[in-house]
Every structure is written in structure tokens, then in C-alpha cells.
Amino acid sequence: MAFTLEAEDGPARAGQLTTAHGVVETPVFMPVGTRATVKAVDPRELEQLGAQVILGNTYHLYFRPGAELIEELGGLHRFMGWERTLLTDSGGFQVFSLAETRKIDDDGVTFRSVYDGTLARFTPEVAMAVQASLRSDIAMAFDECAPAGAPRADLERAVERTARWAERCAVAPRPDGQLRFGIVQGGTDGELRARSAGHLTGLPFEGYAIGGLSVGEERELMFDVTSSTAALLPSGRPRYFMGIGDPEGILRVIGAGVDMFDCVLPTRLGRTGSATTWEGRLNLRNARFARDDRPLQEGCACPACTRFSRAYIRHLITQDELLGLRLLTLHNISFLLELCRAARGAILAGRFRSFSEEALDRLGSGTAQTSSGGDAQEAR
């Protein structure tokens, strides 16, 4: 078994997922490395922050630099210098969200590349073959993700198609040791979620993702659907919520029984000049930080907070100096990883509920500033 459940504390769980590149302690936040790099930082830094898994993206890597090239150079781990666990998404989300014109049929999707407009076609077999070439530790099934607010008929069609495609993904060739996760769809419709979970859990996947959320739906509804969907998934398999990266959201999905989650939010916030802190999101362009000699977050052990002041980082950001983007990105990732480690400790100690309540309380007004998870997943 790849996954060992170590503790349950209400719906919240702590576990260990063993992959070909190590043991991942859950709950775990996974930084996103879309184009074979977590934007603005390097693999050594991610190791030092304690990142255990990062994501790569099948869609983008398929076009640039190309899956065969990465395979020829020894796979994505070796290509990007990352020695720990690597999860690749199937490219499905990008095919549906980035393409302006796309044609879906029961066999796959035809679309134009965002890079140069050339016509391309993804099928479940293509998505799994690309992920096999990349030699990721965890490959995701190719699914159809309906947009938020889609009519029930569209959601239902996506659920059915996702099931047929999952069957094909489940039998596609894969490299030794690669784990495969299915993705549950169904939007915010409880009946369709149950149907999709039924389809997927009947297939031999090593883990299950909750997809099709964090795409613009109302936030409390998103958490409700997450809870009810997680409860339909086998307890002995890891559960991955696709696309959440604000501290409140992370605490909420952990509380809903989710083990893994990813988001571009910490890296994107870093590149736009913002820091995630216990006092909320700080916009370092703000003049109030010009003479602020404090670190971004008191007590934070990240490479930014242990050496640099808000005043300095503000100077870097306002002068468009690259170091500013990197320091903010490092801090933001570190904040989420530390939050997950603390949540895991609380679950193992049987006190997740009070931990989560205190943390949400401490985040206080800061949480009011966080965007919905939706825009976080959109721009991956």
C-alpha cells in the first residue's frame, strides 16, 4: 500500500504516502512548478523549506520543451533537478481553461496550443503517455472539468466522460512505481459527485482527487461539497483537493478530510508583491512598509524573514528587483508548508479542531482579503 493512515481526528487525517522518491507526510501543500520550475525559486530552496511534493504540468511541458526531450534527458526529476516526489497533472484542466477553441468528443479533445496556435489533440492515452515520459511519481487521470455554473446536463456529461476516460487511464502503460490518481467531478451537485465517486473508486487508482471545484463557485458551498465528496472516498487512499492555497482554505479542506492540495497562489502572490502572514495579506508596495524594519512575519524561519526587513523587500519590489519576488515567494510557500506541518502535528495529537479554530481566529481579518480558491486554479 502506498498510503498509510496514521491518525484520524474528526474528518481530518494524518498519513504517509510512499512514492518512488520518498515518503510524503500528509496533510501536505504541494507548490506548483508548471513549466518545470516553481516560479522564482529553486529546488534546493524548496528542499530547505521542507517541500515534499511539487507539481509539473503535462500541458505546458508537452509543448515546451516537449515530453520526448525530457524523457531523453532522464525524466522530469532529473531535468529540473528535483529529487523528491513529483506529481504531474494530466493537462485536462489547461486544455479546457486555456483553449479558446476546443472540440471535445468522446475520444478526446482537439485544441490549439497557447504557445503557437498549432493544432493538438489530447486523449486519455496521450495524457498518460506524456506523464509516463515525464516519469512523475504520481500521474493524474485525464478528466473533463466543467466550468462553474454549468447546466446540470453539461455536468452530467462531464461526469460520464470522466468515468470512461478514467477507465482508459487506469489501464494505460505506466513506468514502474508510478502511482495513478483518478479525479472526481460533478460540480456542486451532490448526486453527480456521488455518481462520479462511485465510478472512480471502482477503478484501481492509488488515490483520488476532488476536481472541478475552486473554479469560481461560492466558497462555503465549495467546502460543503469537499466534505461530502471526501466522505465518499476510501479512507485508505490519499485525497487530493485540486487548487487551494490560502491559509483559511487549507485549514478548511484539511478539516474536510483532504490530505493533499496545490495552488499557484503563494507563488503568484509573491510575484505580484504580496506576503501571506498571520495578520493577513501584505501588499509590499504599500508606503507604510517603507521604514518597517520587521520581518514579513515575526518568528518565521524562512530565508526572507531571517535576514531581510519589510522595508528592504518593499524597496526591491518597488524597484522591480528580482530578489524581491523570490523572497516573497519563499516566504509564502514556507508559510503554507509550516501551516500544514502544524496541522499534521495537531491531528496526530488529536487536537486539530481547537488548532484549526485558533488558527482561523488568528488569521482574523486577513482571511477576508483572500480571494476565492477559484482564481487560484484558473491561471495555473
Place this chain on the structure above:
Amino acid sequence: MAFTLEAEDGPARAGQLTTAHGVVETPVFMPVGTRATVKAVDPRELEQLGAQVILGNTYHLYFRPGAELIEELGGLHRFMGWERTLLTDSGGFQVFSLAETRKIDDDGVTFRSVYDGTLARFTPEVAMAVQASLRSDIAMAFDECAPAGAPRADLERAVERTARWAERCAVAPRPDGQLRFGIVQGGTDGELRARSAGHLTGLPFEGYAIGGLSVGEERELMFDVTSSTAALLPSGRPRYFMGIGDPEGILRVIGAGVDMFDCVLPTRLGRTGSATTWEGRLNLRNARFARDDRPLQEGCACPACTRFSRAYIRHLITQDELLGLRLLTLHNISFLLELCRAARGAILAGRFRSFSEEALDRLGSGTAQTSSGGDAQEAR
């Protein structure tokens, strides 16, 4: 005495310069940190590469974030998180090269800020006061740098003004432990160089810079003037050539008796996608690197070469990923620092001449690709 001459090997020298922040072993390349950051890299990385001194820039820091702000936050070292030796230039070069309209009189220069066009005035006293606020370890005198090809009358006027200004700089207040270097001008005119060296060495400076070169003049002439000017400077004081950063140029000015030098070249090359190697300058955008699994430079111990391939760095550069700029910058700085350490070892062993000849030979066709030092100093 701040400077100890350890060895002479022909005109080449090895020494130790003691500042308030440590001992600098010469010859030494000094990365440029114009706006309180060496572009694209961080102070920890520079320490790991073995950088001993970096530069800060009085002109830019005067305007952004302001010298009083940096002083209030404890000085430039603390502000930017750099714990080793820091040299600040006087801002003179930028006042003359960046300003579109400027008015020079015998007391100082009035010009418009490149940041917002506001009128500003630098005098020798202002330049030294700003450097005192920044609390750099080495402050440079405020000089007038005439453009390459200036008529002799202009050069002569700049030499005389530089002398008068140097007298004022030499008696300006300074923080405890700050060293002060004068700058020899005179363009490529031997007689004026000698006159300027005479002026400057008559003043109590702890070191002397050779300024007004690397601004567009013919390259062999630049080396000739460097040799003849260095010979006019006291052997017991460090000699700083302003603005050279290509491997051949560094070897040549060391051979001319220079101890210190700086340049934006390695950082700028990094940000434009190029790597300095023994086989010449590599443009990583070139398709020939797409499947090149080798490091930028075989045997190089820098953070880029020990973990990443040319193919990966090319991918990052072509996809505008920030990590690519950083890896190239780290490699380029590392290459020059390592070259200087090797040159120092050769001087101490009394074999600099053969070392330099072999290195220049090995650089081979690569040196033909290097630009004149001129454009390197221009855009600091």
C-alpha cells in the same frame, strides 16, 4: 595600514585589504549591487560563491530608497543583508552618464533624477555625506569622468576639477573605519594621467582607482593606459580599475598591476541569457543547447553547474522563467571569482605570467566575442 602587499609577480600583485567587515584577498572581482541588490541573486548565495566585496551605488540609493532611510535602518550592510565588505561609488559616473541635461560648475553638478526628473545637486560633500549615511567600508571620491574621445581641453579640465573635488572629499567627515579611495582621470592621455595621479597620490587616500577608462576607447589602448597609470600609484595602496568584467580583461588588468575591479557584465549577461565559459560566451537561447545535458562549464562548482544542464537552463530562459536568469548570473559571477582566486594563487606561486598566458589561450576564440569593457561600465 589597511593594505598588505603579499607578493609581486611582474606587475601583478597579491594582497590583503582589511576593512571594517573583513579581509579582502586581492586580486578581487567585485559584483555590482547597484540598487542594494546584486541583480537576481541574494547575499547568502554571494557568500557561498566566495564574493568578498560588492558594490552599492550612491546615485541610485540617494534617490531610491534614500540615504536617510538606509541610515535610519542601520546602514546599507544591514539594509541589504550583506555582512562582508561593501564599496560605494560616488555617484559621479551616473551623474555624468545618465543625466540628459546636467550643469557642471566648479562646486558640483546639477542634474535631473532618472527616476522622476526632479532637480538634484551633487557636490563632493554631498557624495561623501551620502556614502557616510550608507556606512560603506570603502567610499569613492566624487570625480568628473570625461567621455571617451573628449578633446584634450575637456580632459584637462576634468583632471583639474577631479583634483579640487578630491581635496574636498579627502577632508569630508566619514564614519569610523570607512576607507576612502581617490580616482585618477585623464582619459588615454599619458601626460594628463600622470598629472592626475600626482594630484591624487598627494592626498591621504587609502586606495586609488583608475577611472575614465572602459568607456568606449580602443581596448589595447585601455590596457596600455592601465599599465602606465598603475605604475604611477604607490605600491602600498590598493588599485581599483573601474568597470571590467570579462575574463580576458580581468587577466589583463591583473597583469597590469590592478588589485580590484567591478563590472555589471556577469549579472547583465546572466539576465540576457548568456553564460561565461572557457569555450567563450554561450547564448542559452540558441537551439543547439536544447538537448545539451552538460553543465554550463564542465568542472564548475557553482550552484548552476552542480545541478542543472544547459538544456534545462535553455528551457528556463526561453520560457522567461526567473530561475534561468538567476542560475546564469550565479554561474557568471562564480566564473570570475574563481578566475581571480586562481590568478591570486598563481601570483603567490610566482607563476602568474604562464598562468595568464595559458588562460588567455584557453579562452581562445571566446575572447573575440567579448565586448569592450566600455558598454559594461556604461549601464551600471
